[in-house]
Amino acid sequence: MKKLFFILAPIFCLNAQVQMDYYLNDMSQYNSSIPTPESVIGHQVGEFHVSHDKLSHYVQELSKSSKRVKLVKRGKTYENRTSWLMIITSESNHSNLEEIRQQHLRLSDSKNIDIDTSNMPIVVYQGFSVHGDEPSGSNASLLLMYHLLASDSDETKELLDNTVILLDPSFNPDGLQRFSQWANMNKNQSLNPDPSDREYNQYWPRGRTNHYWFDLNRDMLPNQLPETNAKIETFTKWMPNILTDHHEMGTNSSFFFQPGVPERKNPLISDLNQALTKEIGTYHEDALNKIGSLYYSEESYDDFFFGKASTYPDANGSIGILFEQGSSRGHIQESVNGILTFPFTIRNQLTAAFSTLKAAQNMRVKLLNYMKGFYDDQIDPANKYESIIFGKQKDKSTVHHLAEVLNSHKIKFNTLSQDVEVNGTKYSKENSYIVPLNQPKRTLIRAMFDTQTSFNDSLFYDVSAWTFPLAFNVNYDKTDRFNKPGRLGIKSEEVQNLERITGSVDDKSDYAYLFEPHDYYAQAAVYELIKNGLRVKTATRTFAINGENFDYGTYMVSVQNQSLNSDEIYNLLVDVSSRTGINIKSQSTGITEGIDLGSNNFEIVKEPKIGLIVGEGVRSYDAGEIWHLLDTRFNIPITKLDVSDLGYIDLSRYTHIILPDYSEGYQYQSTGGNINKNQINDYIEDGGNLIAYRNSVKWVSSNLSEIDFHTNEITADDVTFSERQSFFGAQQTGGAIFNSIIDKSHPVNFGIESNSLPLFRNSNVYMTKSEQSFNNPIVYSSSPLMSGYISEENLSLLKKSTPFKVIRSGKGKILLMTDNTNFRAFWFGTNRILLNMLFHSNIM
Known part of the structure; x- marks a missing residue:
């Protein structure tokens, strides 16, 4: 018993x-x-x-x-x-809770003031x-x-x-x-x-994340x-x-x-x-x-x-x-x-x-x-003029979103009283802010704006870089001219209320309207116009009208032969510009200095019909970032296509299929429900566009079209058994920021103001460059590391590689991107890469 x-x-x-x-x-x-x-x-x-x-x-x-x-x-x-x-x-x-809170807050904003903490909760x-x-x-x-x-x-x-x-x-x-x-x-x-x-x-996407699968x-x-x-x-x-x-x-x-x-x-x-x-x-x-x-x-x-x-x-x-x-x-x-x-x-x-x-x-x-x-x-009175200035000449929305982040953390920042130039970069008073460093949030400001490329350890639990002005792709400089007396001082006024950005239409036209692609929400405006039945075109060349320059990718809405009449078009443009913050300019003539408005160098922008592959094998973070971006910021509907259901779905109804970071047998996923390569290949051959990110590029190479890669073949010399994890860990690129040189004329880069672009990378997938330079619209600079950690071995591979490729297959295309352009919802600066692939793949 x-x-x-x-x-x-x-x-x-x-x-x-x-x-x-x-x-x-x-x-x-x-x-x-x-x-x-x-x-x-x-x-x-x-x-x-x-x-x-x-x-x-x-x-x-x-x-x-x-x-x-x-x-x-x-x-x-x-x-x-x-x-x-x-x-x-x-x-x-509780009876004097607000008094307790206010007294407590004095601890964080009370330089040289004695505070008795002996009885303070x-x-x-x-x-x-x-x-x-x-x-x-x-x-x-x-x-x-x-x-x-x-x-x-x-x-x-x-x-x-x-x-x-x-x-x-x-x-x-x-x-x-x-x-x-x-x-x-x-x-x-x-x-x-x-x-x-x-x-x-658990089944995918599991309970770790929020609704849009963010950590x-x-x-x-x-x-x-x-x-x-x-x-x-x-x-x-x-x-x-x-x-x-x-x-x-x-x-x-x-x-x-x-x-x-x-x-x-x-x-x-x-x-x-x-x-x-x-x-x-x-x-x-x-x-x-x-x-x-x-x-x-x-x-x-x-x-x-x-x-x-x-x-x-x-x-x-x-x-x-x-x-x-x-x-x-x-x-x-x-x-x-x-x-x-x-x-x-x-x-x-x-x-x-x-x-x-x-x-x-x-x-x-x-x-x-x-x-x-x-x-x-x-607080250091000796550094009272020390500050960081940031801005973007033609992208007020992205500048505004960075200011929103600062504001949410109660960081003080100022508007400019006049246009200024710092270290050769021009900052307009309309689209710039200056952040004094001599304030209680100094350390937090540095946490956002500092760069770091030297580390005591080569292992990281998470990313090694997140510098905000690089993530937002705004210009920024350190300066000691904040409200400094004299001619060189940058006069400014503290922001009390951060107002919503609105756009405008300068006048009514019976001929055409133009707006440049630089603002973050340019494609949100384009999508609204297309959804309302308007024909929108984009310029594949630069041009000028009355001395005003218009960049690659400038959008045009002609007035005649549209589904709406002139008044309806104007009213729609006024509404869209107000909601998206886009400034739209009316035109009364088609003659320009460069390509005319009736030129074939203006290409039709087609409405994207998007399928996003999700489910087992897909990294839910990456899929969620894309879903969130298109759904909440651009109001573009996407259809989430589960891997296990793909075989039963007619893919021809989608102009674009997005394959986020995907691996068969991915370490955090089961191996069930692998993608049918023949189905995807037929979709592309018939005119579809596949956008593949990160490890999905390797899946494309194995299943659709062979791609050449640079690979890290480092071997362990004098590495003990107990050191093996550190050895392999040091070769991981968990998240760092790299400078790239771009071809502004290529449609994937429409809207990017400068010739360089910071990219976030958290993978070790290195595609070889094309022998034809025009097929390499994004390449890394000769000294690419801007912030974060990468091993010397991987850095040498990165310098020889390209993060972006277009492969033509039948009537369709495969667009490959090894870097994460949508990372954690705050990489505003590269979101347009995905938007350009969706709106302009037909001319790539």
Whole structure:
């Protein structure tokens, strides 16, 4: 009988559910009037995965039951879910919460002012599950918010007297909802820890990302997505002293907390910041030791890219802390450390949340003074004229979008009072801004504008470069002339309200209208006009009218022989110019200095009908970037074609098929549903256009048309077994910025003002150049590295390669691009490459 018990005991454990005291120990000191999670969501925490709608319901119920919390709605996600913020502190603090906030903000803008921090509350921002399929964080937040509102212990009351807690239970509502449905719908009643079970193997695109398949933990600095907008709004409104970001990692890992790898720290992050992070870590050590959980620190993860939620605070006088819990990725799963249960992962996250608050309370004055000192160091009267100026002569929309990013981070910047020239570059007062560096956000400005090509380590957890003026492809210069007295000073005025960009039509015409292609939204205007039945043409040569030059790609709308009459055309143009910001010029004659308006060198622009291949084998990030770009910014509908359905779809209805980064057997995808090469080849031969990005170029070479590549054949010499990962890692190009030289006359480059273009590359695919120079409209410059890391071996290959090719096949074309022109929604400067491929492939 005893032997039988030992056989059945593990089976019993796999079915058992934990109770609240597993997480919170002594339950005797909790206010019974505060609803428990189970009483609202209908199950014990950890029994099922909480969906965002249930979490949202519990948050609202809690806010009705306690005076310790203020519930804030911060907007909606793309799927219309609310982004909630719970502000939790003592009742007495709530009575003068705005006064506390304003006093706290003085720490970040109070040079040479003495501030008494001895009685000042500390502000802690705790956020959970920015990756939706890393759910232990959001599930732990249920218990954290319950404890903070229901506990009557003296310890909790003292904590709340001294702390304002900004609790965000779900950084990614849409992803959490998607994953919770998957985990719950595939749960067995008799829990099965077999990693091969369907429960632990999500279908594409999985729950990690938001609606448009973005990794939200890379958007803190770019701030392009609504979920991040909410976080940045909260951060800048409160300027917390600590921000915690609760994640999950591989099932066979234990628990990680920062600091990360010391050698991979961004040079803008101070040693004092890391020392404080390490001191906070001692509280995590103690708490995890008490419950017997394994953990580690200073390995695996870096503190380098400021787009991550745990690194962004470090450029803002705060302490950012990353937590990574080994994931059960469902309810229970085998691991090298034994059976890993969902409740166990939740308890570790909750424990780290509590230890954070304990550290904040005990280190309160030290952390408040650290923030004060950080911002005191930002201001230097000796450098009061130091600044960065940026602008673009003919692309006010892109300049405006960069200004929007600065504005969202509460960075001060000014408009110019007159046109100026800096280091040989002209900056117009209409399309330029100047950013004084002598301001509280100095470090954050440097995080956006600095370049770096020298590093202590050749391994990166994420990208190694993200310089914003290069990503936006705007001109920029450093100058010491900001509001400087005298003739050379650049006079300016601080921007108070960033107004929306609008365009105009200069006059009504019965002949034709012209607009250049330089503005970011030029093709948005073109698409609107075509959709409304107008015939639009583009110039393949330059020309001038009355001394005004018009560049390659200038768009023309003639008035006669259109489906709309003259008045209707004018009214439509006025409406489109107002909404897109495009300035349109009327013309009364077809005679120009150069090609005339009736010349055959004006080519018809055809409406693109776009199919985007998605599904297994496609990198969801890349697909989502394209979907988001066309859908939300240009209002161009696209059809998402799943790999598994392609064989049943008539592709002839699409003028363009886009194949984002794709690999059969891609490491994060299953190998099912491979693309039928014969179907794609027939589509191209019959007149279709295939646009292939990054690794899809290799698929094209293997399946459609052979392409020559430069390859890195480096071998390991004097590399030990323990060094092998670093050896191979050093050959990865995880994300760097390179300068290219462009042929402005080629349609792929229409709208680019200068002869050079910064490109973002995160692949090691190097296509050889064509022997015919006109077939190489984009090539890398002789010294291409602008910012970031690339190995010397790969840099030599890159210099000999081209990132863009056109292959003609039958009646159609294959357009190849090895670099990512749409990276993370903030590479505005190269988005037009994709738009040009869609609108002008017929003349390439």
